[in-house]
Amino acid sequence: MKFLAMLPLLAVTRSEAGLKHTSPRGGQSLPNILILVFDAFSAYHSPLYGYRRQTTPNLSRFANRAIVFHSHYAGGNYTTPGTASLLTGTYPWSHRALHIQSTVLDEFRHKNIFSLLGEKGYFRISFSHNIVAMSFLDQFRSAIDNFTNTRELCLADNYLADRLFPKDFTPAVHGESLISRRGDTYSSSLFLYELYRLWTSIQMKNLIKQYGELFPRGIPQNHNLVFMLEAAIDWTMRQLERAPRPFLAYLHFLPPHDPYTTRREFVGQFDDGWNPPPKPFHPLSDREPDQRLNQRRREYDEYIAYVDAEFGRLHQFMDRNGILNNTYVIFTSDHGELFERGVWGHITPVLFEPVIRVPLLISKPGQQTREDVHTPTSCVDILPTLLHVAGIDKPDWCEGEVLPSIAEQKPSPERTIFCLEAKSNSRYGPLRKRTVSVISGRYKLVHYLGYNGYDDQYEMYDLTDDPEELDNIYPFRKSAAADLQAFLRERLIRADRRFK
Amino acid sequence: MSSPTSPDPLRQSSQPLLADELLKEHEFASVIPFNRRIPSTRSLVYTYLACLFPIQVWSVYNLLTEVPAWLRQMTVWDVIGVVSYPETFALFESVVIFIPFVILSVLLPCRWLRDKFVALTTGIVYVSAVWFILAHVNDLTVRYWGLKQLLPWLGLFLTSQIVCFFLIHYSEKLESIILSFVARVAVLSAVYLFIDFLSVLILVVRNI
Numbered sequence: 001m002k003f004l005a006m007l008p009l010l011a012v013t014r015s016e017a018g019l020k021h022t023s024p025r026g027g028q029s030l031p032n033i034l035i036l037v038f039d040a041f042s043a044y045h046s047p048l049y050g051y052r053r054q055t056t057p058n059l060s061r062f063a064n065r066a067i068v069f070h071s072h073y074a075g076g077n078y079t080t081p082g083t084a085s086l087l088t089g090t091y092p093w094s095h096r097a098l099h100i101q102s103t104v105l106d107e108f109r110h111k112n113i114f115s116l117l118g119e120k121g122y123f124r125i126s127f128s129h130n131i132v133a134m135s136f137l138d139q140f141r142s143a144i145d146n147f148t149n150t151r152e153l154c155l156a157d158n159y160l161a162d163r164l165f166p167k168d169f170t171p172a173v174h175g176e177s178l179i180s181r182r183g184d185t186y187s188s189s190l191f192l193y194e195l196y197r198l199w200t201s202i203q204m205k206n207l208i209k210q211y212g213e214l215f216p217r218g219i220p221q222n223h224n225l226v227f228m229l230e231a232a233i234d235w236t237m238r239q240l241e242r243a244p245r246p247f248l249a250y251l252h253f254l255p256p257h258d259p260y261t262t263r264r265e266f267v268g269q270f271d272d273g274w275n276p277p278p279k280p281f282h283p284l285s286d287r288e289p290d291q292r293l294n295q296r297r298r299e300y301d302e303y304i305a306y307v308d309a310e311f312g313r314l315h316q317f318m319d320r321n322g323i324l325n326n327t328y329v330i331f332t333s334d335h336g337e338l339f340e341r342g343v344w345g346h347i348t349p350v351l352f353e354p355v356i357r358v359p360l361l362i363s364k365p366g367q368q369t370r371e372d373v374h375t376p377t378s379c380v381d382i383l384p385t386l387l388h389v390a391g392i393d394k395p396d397w398c399e400g401e402v403l404p405s406i407a408e409q410k411p412s413p414e415r416t417i418f419c420l421e422a423k424s425n426s427r428y429g430p431l432r433k434r435t436v437s438v439i440s441g442r443y444k445l446v447h448y449l450g451y452n453g454y455d456d457q458y459e460m461y462d463l464t465d466d467p468e469e470l471d472n473i474y475p476f477r478k479s480a481a482a483d484l485q486a487f488l489r490e491r492l493i494r495a496d497r498r499f500k
Numbered sequence: 501m502s503s504p505t506s507p508d509p510l511r512q513s514s515q516p517l518l519a520d521e522l523l524k525e526h527e528f529a530s531v532i533p534f535n536r537r538i539p540s541t542r543s544l545v546y547t548y549l550a551c552l553f554p555i556q557v558w559s560v561y562n563l564l565t566e567v568p569a570w571l572r573q574m575t576v577w578d579v580i581g582v583v584s585y586p587e588t589f590a591l592f593e594s595v596v597i598f599i600p601f602v603i604l605s606v607l608l609p610c611r612w613l614r615d616k617f618v619a620l621t622t623g624i625v626y627v628s629a630v631w632f633i634l635a636h637v638n639d640l641t642v643r644y645w646g647l648k649q650l651l652p653w654l655g656l657f658l659t660s661q662i663v664c665f666f667l668i669h670y671s672e673k674l675e676s677i678i679l680s681f682v683a684r685v686a687v688l689s690a691v692y693l694f695i696d697f698l699s700v701l702i703l704v705v706r707n708i
Contacts, residue, residue, distance in 0.1 A: 175585020
């Protein structure tokens with residue numbers, strides 16, 4: 001393979017110079033923890049969870065020696081709330097990372113996975129391709145031993161903010177994105193932006209010349225960062241070999257987040273003519289036509305196949321080197337992706353299953369058989385679970401529970417899971433414009449509040465009988481919904497209390 | 501502000517310039533001493549402020565569309581911080597745009613640029629500003645253009661600059677209009693300049 005030959009060139013590892021410790025640290029008997037987050041990976045798109053296309057053969061192989069959580073939910077429907085919930089063990093209404101590129105409330109600077117496990121002597125490693133998740137890692141930087149900057153594993157980046165203003169990272173990134181136009185608005189620079197655009201297009205043309213053959217749909221990139229997953233996986237392998245034990249590694253890879261630029265061998269893999277049954281437009285959708293959604297779904301599936309292949313390479317490496325014998329390997333995502341009801345992607349007010357249900361597979365050290373957990377679980381459970389593994393009690397502010405099959409006791413059948421979308425709401429005010437879903441047992445209740453034309457609306461689905469969420473049973477099952485409504489109302493009142 | 505009867509302080513040629521006389525005596529601009537070839541301080545200040553104006557207006561306009569969203573997610577101090585970055589950049593951008601004109605006025609024969617430095621520089625920058633705003637508005641189209649599609653527009657851009665240059669060069673009336681516009685706009689730009697310096701200060705405070 002051509003890409004294998006160039007991997008040594010791609011794997012820029014300036015951060016490795018920062019790895020001073022090679023001898024074991026305190027707490028030698030503790031297992032290592034490796035958290036692999038693949039951004040925007042919807043559980044709905046893996047055959048492991050019943051998807052029709054064979055997108056993830058390597059993940060299925062990994063599942064044979066792992067606990068597979070079948071109803072695992074993200075904290076929100078995009079990176080900011082999803083990642084913050086995973087790292088802090090709290091729901092978005094508590095950590096308040098509600099907006100793109102925002103950070104968690106200051107009090108969580110020391111209430112997170114890195115700070116808590118650091119107390120047990122864990123050597124903490126972090127990396128994120130996603131600049132949005134990077135904001136959190138930067139916020140928790142003082143608790144991270146090996147903080148690897150996004151650009152260190154990129155082919156090209158045009159970010160200056162963190163280089164020039166490391167002490168003011170998030171506002172600087174916001175300011176820079178205004179100048180270099182990383183959204184739908186105009187650049188605030190009248191003249192120089194055009195020169196900047198010229199420079200980036202020349203840079204891109206050179207990269208396309210180099211790697212275009214390998215990536216016919218474009219080289220993976222996001223937010224002006226051009227990268228290759230191969231390089232990040234190679235870097236991960238080196239970290240796993242060299243990091244002092246025990247280590248906690250939080251590695252957040254951008255694929256399969258859009259743009260869906262899969263590698264050549266996966267292009268056209270799912271040109272099988274299959275399309276899922278169409279679903280009616282949602283009132284809050286952009287009314288994207290099904291034909292376009294299905295095309296994007298195919299491209300997404302092919303990108304997932306590429307991600308799976310790279311994960312397979314990492315899995316093989318871990319297996320060969322005995323890392324699986326002393327490491328908790330966690331495979332998950334921060335949110336899903338949606339290709340139905342007129343909605344594409346994840347920047348949406350809706351909370352249907354494909355956009356919030358994410359894969360969660362945990363391979364315990366030396367695990368040889370597969371376990372399946374069908375109880376609903378949330379990403380807020382990951383922090384207490386890891387604390388449990390490290391012998392630390394769950395802090396009282398944490399809203400998660402130790403995950404079933406790792407906890408000694410059986411999961412509660414009454415367990416309720418929440419998911420919140422509130423990017424139009426104030427970070428410091430009560431939640432007046434938001435979507436919240438509550439999942440309890442077989443039912444899922446969704447409440448939309450504050451949207452023009454769809455204000456104070458409820459939807460309810462029976463996930464057992466109707467996993468595709470086609471029949472809104474709320475109008476017919478109001479009594480069944482009443483308990484969930486009351487419970488949800490009580491939680492929201494509690495969450496809003498301090499922001500009034 | 502200059503009245504129509506009094507000599508315009510911004511009009512380089514209205515002052516008794518040794519450079520002009522020298523230029524008449526010597527065909528080649530290179531013989532004029534360097535310090536005499538730089539436009540007067542007053543012209544430089546007014547021209548700089550005039551150049552700053554469109555850059556700053558564009559920057560502020562785009563910032564204001566974002567500020568309400570930021571107020572929802574950041575503290576006021578952080579919003580001030582975020583705003584300070586593009587404002588500081590606007591200051592930098594205005595200097596980057598302005599300096600080449602000063603250099604050109606030194607390098608070119610005085611009658612080409614230096615004598616009408618304020619009007620010509622302002623005219624060229626403002627005509628360019630219109631083109632660049634059009635490029636921003638059509639960014640999603642322009643960004644996919646190759647050289648072939650870009651060339652005719654580049655030709656039009658250059659033509660408009662040449663037309664602007666000759667119009668200002670040969671029309672006293674147009675020059676006067678521009679000069680009086682510059683004199684007015686400079687006051688507002690001075691406020692923007694103050695905000696820019698404040699932004700620089702804020703960035704320093706936030707990053708120490």
